[in-house]
Amino acid sequence: MVGISLEEALDLLEQASRIDIKVEKLLLHAANGRILAKDYYAPISNPPFDRSPLDGYAFKAEDSSGASMDRPVTLKVKGVVYAGEYYEAEVNNQEAVRIMTGAPIPKGCDCVLRQEDTDEGEVEVQIYKALKPFDNYCFKGEDIKEGHLLLKAGEKLSPVKLGILASMGFQEVEVRQPLRMGLLCTGDELTPIGEDLKLGKIYNANEVMIQTKAMELGIQIQVLKMQQDTPEAVAKCLEEHWDEIDLMVTTGGVSVGKKDIMHDVINLLGAKRLFWRIAIQPGTPVLAACYKEKLLIGLSGNPFAALANFELIIRPVVAYLTQDEMLKPIHTTGIMENEFKKKSIKRRFIRAYFEDGKVKLNHNNHASGALYTMSLCNALIDIPAGSTGLDIGEEVKVILVDTRG
Amino acid sequence: MVGISLEEALDLLEQASRIDIKVEKLLLHAANGRILAKDYYAPISNPPFDRSPLDGYAFKAEDSSGASMDRPVTLKVKGVVYAGEYYEAEVNNQEAVRIMTGAPIPKGCDCVLRQEDTDEGEVEVQIYKALKPFDNYCFKGEDIKEGHLLLKAGEKLSPVKLGILASMGFQEVEVRQPLRMGLLCTGDELTPIGEDLKLGKIYNANEVMIQTKAMELGIQIQVLKMQQDTPEAVAKCLEEHWDEIDLMVTTGGVSVGKKDIMHDVINLLGAKRLFWRIAIQPGTPVLAACYKEKLLIGLSGNPFAALANFELIIRPVVAYLTQDEMLKPIHTTGIMENEFKKKSIKRRFIRAYFEDGKVKLNHNNHASGALYTMSLCNALIDIPAGSTGLDIGEEVKVILVDTRG
Numbered sequence: 001m002v003g004i005s006l007e008e009a010l011d012l013l014e015q016a017s018r019i020d021i022k023v024e025k026l027l028l029h030a031a032n033g034r035i036l037a038k039d040y041y042a043p044i045s046n047p048p049f050d051r052s053p054l055d056g057y058a059f060k061a062e063d064s065s066g067a068s069m070d071r072p073v074t075l076k077v078k079g080v081v082y083a084g085e086y087y088e089a090e091v092n093n094q095e096a097v098r099i100m101t102g103a104p105i106p107k108g109c110d111c112v113l114r115q116e117d118t119d120e121g122e123v124e125v126q127i128y129k130a131l132k133p134f135d136n137y138c139f140k141g142e143d144i145k146e147g148h149l150l151l152k153a154g155e156k157l158s159p160v161k162l163g164i165l166a167s168m169g170f171q172e173v174e175v176r177q178p179l180r181m182g183l184l185c186t187g188d189e190l191t192p193i194g195e196d197l198k199l200g201k202i203y204n205a206n207e208v209m210i211q212t213k214a215m216e217l218g219i220q221i222q223v224l225k226m227q228q229d230t231p232e233a234v235a236k237c238l239e240e241h242w243d244e245i246d247l248m249v250t251t252g253g254v255s256v257g258k259k260d261i262m263h264d265v266i267n268l269l270g271a272k273r274l275f276w277r278i279a280i281q282p283g284t285p286v287l288a289a290c291y292k293e294k295l296l297i298g299l300s301g302n303p304f305a306a307l308a309n310f311e312l313i314i315r316p317v318v319a320y321l322t323q324d325e326m327l328k329p330i331h332t333t334g335i336m337e338n339e340f341k342k343k344s345i346k347r348r349f350i351r352a353y354f355e356d357g358k359v360k361l362n363h364n365n366h367a368s369g370a371l372y373t374m375s376l377c378n379a380l381i382d383i384p385a386g387s388t389g390l391d392i393g394e395e396v397k398v399i400l401v402d403t404r405g
Numbered sequence: 406m407v408g409i410s411l412e413e414a415l416d417l418l419e420q421a422s423r424i425d426i427k428v429e430k431l432l433l434h435a436a437n438g439r440i441l442a443k444d445y446y447a448p449i450s451n452p453p454f455d456r457s458p459l460d461g462y463a464f465k466a467e468d469s470s471g472a473s474m475d476r477p478v479t480l481k482v483k484g485v486v487y488a489g490e491y492y493e494a495e496v497n498n499q500e501a502v503r504i505m506t507g508a509p510i511p512k513g514c515d516c517v518l519r520q521e522d523t524d525e526g527e528v529e530v531q532i533y534k535a536l537k538p539f540d541n542y543c544f545k546g547e548d549i550k551e552g553h554l555l556l557k558a559g560e561k562l563s564p565v566k567l568g569i570l571a572s573m574g575f576q577e578v579e580v581r582q583p584l585r586m587g588l589l590c591t592g593d594e595l596t597p598i599g600e601d602l603k604l605g606k607i608y609n610a611n612e613v614m615i616q617t618k619a620m621e622l623g624i625q626i627q628v629l630k631m632q633q634d635t636p637e638a639v640a641k642c643l644e645e646h647w648d649e650i651d652l653m654v655t656t657g658g659v660s661v662g663k664k665d666i667m668h669d670v671i672n673l674l675g676a677k678r679l680f681w682r683i684a685i686q687p688g689t690p691v692l693a694a695c696y697k698e699k700l701l702i703g704l705s706g707n708p709f710a711a712l713a714n715f716e717l718i719i720r721p722v723v724a725y726l727t728q729d730e731m732l733k734p735i736h737t738t739g740i741m742e743n744e745f746k747k748k749s750i751k752r753r754f755i756r757a758y759f760e761d762g763k764v765k766l767n768h769n770n771h772a773s774g775a776l777y778t779m780s781l782c783n784a785l786i787d788i789p790a791g792s793t794g795l796d797i798g799e800e801v802k803v804i805l806v807d808t809r810g
Contacts, residue, residue, distance in 0.1 A: 028598070029628075032617040047774065048602060055662035082664050084593030084634075086605035100662040102594050102706070102774075104605050115661065143775040150777070158807060159621065160779045163614030163708060167607070167776060171599030188489030189507050193433070194576030200491035200509050202453060202572070209568030212437040216564065223434075229489075256520065257460035257505040259487050301507070303568060369452065369507075370548035371572060372555070375565045402563060 003277030003284055006312060006347070012274045013313070014320050018293040019246045021179065021322070025172045028162045033218050034175035035324055040151045045141035046167050049104040053138045057118055057125055058109035059096040061133040072119075072126040081106060096125055105137065112136040144168070156326055179322050181214055182245040183207065184224040186234055187252035187301050188259065205371055206251045206306045213310055217318055217327050229253075231264035238296070239269060246294060247321065249314060252301030254287040262287050262298040271296055279385065281346045282368035283309040302368040308349050308380060311401045330400040334359035340383075340390040347385045354379035354398050378402040408682030408689055411717060411752070417679045418718070419725050423698040424651045426584065426727070430577045433567045438623050439580035440729055445556045450546035451572050454509040458543045462523055462530055463514035464501040466538040477524075477531040486511060501530055510542065517541040549573070561731055584727050586619055587650040588612065589629040591639055592657035592706050593664065610708045610776060611656045618715055622723055622732050634658075636669035643701070644674060651699060652726065654719060657706030659692040667692050667703040676701055684790065686751045687773035688714040707773040713754050713785060716806045735805040739764035745788075745795040752790045759784035759803050783807040 004012075023037040052058060059075055067073040075096040081087040083102035091097055091108035099105065099112055111131040119126040144150065150168065151161055157175065165173055190204040191197050207223060214221040222245060226237040238248060253262040254276070266273055271291035278286050282305035287298035295317065299309040311329060319327035334354050338361040342348075351374050353360045359381060363373035382397040383390065390396060409417075428442040457463060464480055472478040480501040486492040488507035496502055496513035504510070504517055516536040524531040549555065555573065556566055562580065570578055595609040596602055612628060619626040627650060631642040643653060658667040659681070671678055676696035683691050687710035692703035700722065704714040716734060724732035739759050743766040747753075756779050758765045764786060768778035787802040788795065795801060 028613045029616050029620075032620065044602065046607070046777075048607060049605065051774075053772070053774065055660060055665075080663075082593060082662075084595070084605055100664060101660055102592070102607070138772065138774060142770065142772060144777050151780075158780070159614045159617040160712065160776065160807070162617055163610040163712075163776050164780055166598050166613045167610035167708070169596075169598055169600075169602060169608045187507070188487060190489070191574075193571050193574055195574075197449065197453060197574060200454065200486075200489055202451070202507070203574045205568040205572035208433045208571045209564045211434050212564040212567055215434075215437065255460055255506055257487075258485075258503075259505060260460075303572065307565065307568075365547065367458070367543065367547060369456075369458065369543060371565065371568050372451075372549050375556075375563070375569055402565070 003279040004275050006278055006280055009275055009278045009286065009288070009313065010316055013288060013295055013297070013317050016274055016290040017247070017295045017321060019321055021246070022177045023174055024177050025174055027172055028166055028170065031157050031173045031175050032159060032162060034157050034178070035322060036151055036153050036155045036157060037174040037176050038153050039149060040165065040170070042144045042146050042148045042150050042168055044168060045146045046144040047138060047140055047142065050140050051138045052099045052101060052103050052105055052112045053136055054112060054114045055100050056112050056114040056136070057096040057127070058099045058105050058112045059091065059127075060093055060109060061111040061131045061135065063093055064111075064113070064127050064130045067127045067130045069128045072128050074124050074126055077121060077123055077125050098122070110134055110137065154323060156324060176322070178218055178220040179318060180244060180246045181219045181221050182224055182238070182241050182248040183210055183214070183221055183250075184226065184234065184237060184248070185251045185301075186226075186229055186261065188229045190252070205303045206301065209303065209307060210249065210251070210310055217315070218324075219318060229259070229261070231261045231268055234261060235265045235268035238265070242292060242294070247317070248294065248296045250296070250298045251306050254285040254298040254300060256285075266296070269296075279346050280312065281344070281348045283312070284346070286313060300368070303371040304351070304374055305368040307371070307374060311380065311399065312349065332398050332400065333395050334398045336390050336392055336394045336396055339392050342389060344383045344385060344387040348383040348387070349380040349399075350383065351377040352379050352381050352398070353377050354400060359396055359398060408684040409680050411683055411685055414680055414683045414691065414693070414718065415721055418693060418700055418702070418722050421679055421695040422652075422700045422726060424726055426651070427582045428579055429582050430579055432577055433571055433575065436562050436578045436580050437564060437567060439562050439583070440727060441556055441558050441560045441562060442579040442581050443558050444554060445570065445575070447549045447551050447553045447555050447573055449573060450551045451549040452543060452545055452547065455545050456543045457504045457506060457508050457510055457517045458541055459517060459519045460505050461517050461519040461541070462501040462532070463504045463510050463517045464496065464532075465498055465514060466516040466536045466540065468498055469516075469518070469532050469535045472532045472535045474533045477533050479529050479531055482526060482528055482530050501532075503527070515539060515542065559728055561729060581727070583623055583625040584652060584723060585650045586624045586626050586723075587629055587643070587646050587653040588615055588619070588626055588655075589631065589639065589642060589653070590656045590706075591631075591634055591666065593634045595657075611706065611711045614708065614712060615654065615656070615715055622720070623729075624723060634664075634666070636666040636673055639666060639670045640673035643670065647697060647699070652722070653699065653701045655701070655703045656711050659690040659703040659705060661690075671701070674701075684751050685717065686749070686753045688717070689751070691718060705773070708776040709756070709779055710773040712776070712779060716785065716804065717754065737803050737805065738800050739803045741795050741797055741799045741801055744797050747794060749788045749790060749792040753788040753792070754785040754804075755788065756782040757784050757786050757803070758782050759805060764801060764803060
């Protein structure tokens with residue numbers, strides 16, 4: 001068998017890299033999706049005071065004893081308190097305060113009656129319902145208690161978590177900086193998009209695909225351009241940008257051909273080779289090295305192979321480096337709706353469409369160089385080495401690669 | 406029952422709005438997640454020529470007849486072709502061309518043998534294996550045929566789809582502009598984050614929560630600030646920004662209290678009221694109007710109510726306005742792992758944690774004003790009006806609101 005296992009490859013990559021992700025302070029609205037760099041405790045309670053959950057009247061519950069539509073109780077309306085205000089005076093028996101949703105419950109009151117159960121009087125109010133103490137009473141700290149651990153270092157910020165920080169008055173938040181990834185697509189055959197295509201050349205589909213995949217993972221990506229497709233030019237380009245990145249990804253130049261220059265690039269850099277070739281198909285000839293404690297991962301240049309390599313190798317490596325569990329590939333199982341009659345000598349990943357536990361092969365082009373059929377798919381089927389084929393109704397392992405449809 | 410049904414409310418909103426989303430041209434890497442504005446057809450085939458899928462030798466299959474390790478066939482190596490190059494001359498019988506992965510297959514050749522099955526000779530090569538015509542032969546247009554419909558207007562762009570456009574040489578893509586949403590949080594009690602909190606006041610948690618939720622949906626959001634919490638100031642602020650937005654969302658001021666100013670704001674604007682109050686809890690007092698063919702949707706000011714309103718009302722409205730199916734709320738069902746003993750007079754939405762078909766109530770604070778427990782949840786349980794409570798093992802309707810964990 002050519003190559004190490006995918007799991008061994010991931011172990012080697014995780015062991016080799018020693019990056020140091022810095023911390024930065026961001027305004028809350030700019031921090032969504034970022035990883036918290038420290039624990040956050042509640043500096044205040046929320047709500048910060050006992051408050052009314054509705055529009056009505058606050059009073060002492062004992063004063064409403066026996067009140068009903070037929071036998072209303074009359075209370076003197078001592079004042080009014082709106083949300084955002086504070087009612088200073090103490091409320092005594094036989095007194096009520098008109099109160100709006102969110103306003104602090106005045107001292108002496110222990111309940112709030114909704115205005116629909118009163119005559120909405122402004123000098124005196126008729127109470128049509130008896131309440132118990134703390135009916136319609138929202139306690140200070142009911143949502144969050146002062147001193148409570150709100151959010152932990154390592155958590156990923158979401159709109160709700162940012163709302164929680166805002167409710168505590170935090171204006172900024174300390175988060176980890178995004179992972180910085182460099183991307184360089186190699187290959188003499190590649191023509192930049194927008195230019196005329198000469199005979200024998202193809203357009204560079206990998207660059208924008210990996211660039212936008214990386215952006216979706218919250219990576220700060222830098223797309224590199226080199227002058228010439230030679231080992232010297234590539235090594236020089238990588239070296240020049242090495243301090244600006246945490247992880248370098250290349251495509252192409254990793255196979256056994258005469259222009260598979262990445263082997264020489266590693267030597268020119270003086271990088272330590274970690275492995276070459278993983279026992280998977282497509283994308284076998286992955287080449288990995290470590291240089292100045294950062295990873296250089298060379299992916300296959302075939303578009304589908306590069307995409308599968310990204311999902312199977314780059315994604316878990318990024319999840320590990322950023323300690324962002326949510327970036328890990330999503331593994332599940334599904335039942336085959338079609339058959340796949342090919343034998344697999346190596347462990348093979350084929351593209352498929354997964355929905356409601358069912359796995360469909362909705363196309364018949366599994367070639368490494370073919371990208372179009374991947375746009376119809378959202379999953380990779382993980383076929384073990386030595387498989388003689390997949391049958392209808394068979395349970396298979398699946399990795400979801402696009403859960404948005 | 407107070408209020409119309411959620412479904413009626415959504416129908417009224419959909420019927421009222423007549424926005425016109427413009428089209429713009431973006432570079433591919435900036436267009437991920439955008440909606441295509443036109444159909445795209447393939448201007449070329451991909452691959453653009455018959456090519457080799459591996460490193461080896463191209464020749465006529467008939468010449469390898471009977472070849473084996475023991476009885477190799479010898480061919481004359483006529484030349485070499487690398488990826489990105491083109492081999493001009495016609496290849497005749499008894500001849501081979503050294504060929505690298507991705508290089509065009511020379512005229513006269515109909516197969517490629519991998520170099521591991523040869524002696525890798527440079528002047529003459531020993532062929533150790535017999536091939537059939539078109540073995541290891543990758544046809545022009547195998548991935549994409551010229552003229553083929555690649556992507557349809559209305560499709561959402563993904564990294565793979567951008568890769569497909571790149572492989573065709575497209576540098577830019579015509580997409581719909583993002584929906585422009587204005588957001589104004591009203592309420593005298595609101596204190597901007599970062600300022601000191603006075604007695605009776607609370608911090609504004611809704612603003613950053615809705616702002617970042619909207620950003621996640623690809624909305625271009627503009628956060629508005631007004632000078633004073635009066636109907637006149639709010640109406641003036643909305644009017645000033647009305648031409649810059651496609652949809653206006655406010656929070657607060659929609660209930661029955663004396664400072665529930667949004668009713669007056671609608672009158673001052675001269676907007677047409679569509680409805681007030683939806684028969685759901687939390688977030689009953691949603692107020693909706695139409696002004697200059699654009700929607701004004703006033704949400705409840707309580708943070709959890711505002712969040713539920715966003716998921717139940719704003720999200721489907723945005724999906725409708727943008728014609729982006731993927732933004733629709735995800736409805737599913739699950740089995741209760743806990744009981745919920747409250748009666749529900751209205752249709753009620755409570756927060757819960759959904760995983761693998763199971764629904765957990767992992768907290769006991771369902772208050773509309775409480776936000777913290779929502780950070781532990783990823784779903785809303787949809788409890789029908791008249792429910793006497795939920796039992797363990799009962800199947801319930803669920804809406805997923807945060808599928809990222």
